[in-house]
């Protein structure tokens with residue numbers, strides 16, 4: 001059994017990856033003005049409100065108890081994003097089902113905040129999904145920042161649930177991203193990676209996005 005995803009729809013799929021508050025949404029906002037391109041942001045609003053519950057807040061309050069709850073829902077909503085019908089030939093989406101597993105679930109487990117049985121259940125779900133469903137990713141754009149930059153942007157963004165995040169958490173997420181996408185020594189990388197240094201101010205970032213526009217969209221031609 002194999003279900004077709006975006007590739008089956010003849011499209012080109014780009015995932016924007018990076019640490020929390022690295023500037024992914026801002027990047028997507030910039031590219032959203034491009035014609036023949038659709039942008040899918042992370043379904044964070046769903047993670048903050050499922051039938052009146054806030055699994056994102058619960059996870060930050062008590063990760064041992066609620067990590068599985070949040071990450072099960074993240075996995076479902078990301079799969080839904082990957083498989084949704086394309087409205088343009090090029091799709092740019094924020095993160096992926098891969099980073100959900102390889103970065104966030106992995107972090108909860110390694111830091112002792114996810115019980116082994118929860119990790120096993122999520123891993124079996126992930127393995128089943130990725131071996132039975134075609135999850136189309138053609139290019140990964142990695143916004144590479146320092147944890148300190150993300151900490152400053154996160155503080156400035158001031159999302160209620162994230163007020164408890166210390167710099168050390170961003171350092172761990174950063175290292176997991178580096179091992180996955182730069183050192184390529186932890187998990188399989190599902191597509192070629194384009195690295196964009198992303199510590200710069202907004203103006204310089206927009207300039208860089210313009211410079212990289214060809215490389216990002218070229219594969220879609």
Ligand SMILES: Nc1ncnc2c1ncn2[C@@H]1O[C@H](COP(=O)(O)OP(=O)(O)O)[C@@H](O)[C@H]1O
Pocket residue numbers: 018019020021022023024025026027153154156157198199200201202203205
């Ligand atoms: N290059 C930048 N320089 C300074 N602030 C930025 C830059 N890019 C984004 N921001 C701000 O940082 C915060 C996080 O950016 P956002 O795009 O929401 O990150 P992400 O989607 O990766 O979590 C927001 O308040 C945003 O306005």
Ligand SMILES: Nc1ccn([C@H]2C[C@H](O)[C@@H](COP(=O)(O)O)O2)c(=O)n1
Pocket residue numbers: 018019020021022024042044056071074099100101104105162
């Ligand atoms: N699998 C995931 C994905 C995201 N999160 C958290 C991290 C942030 O608090 C929030 C949204 O991330 P951002 O887009 O701001 O980088 O969701 C998580 O815990 N698990």
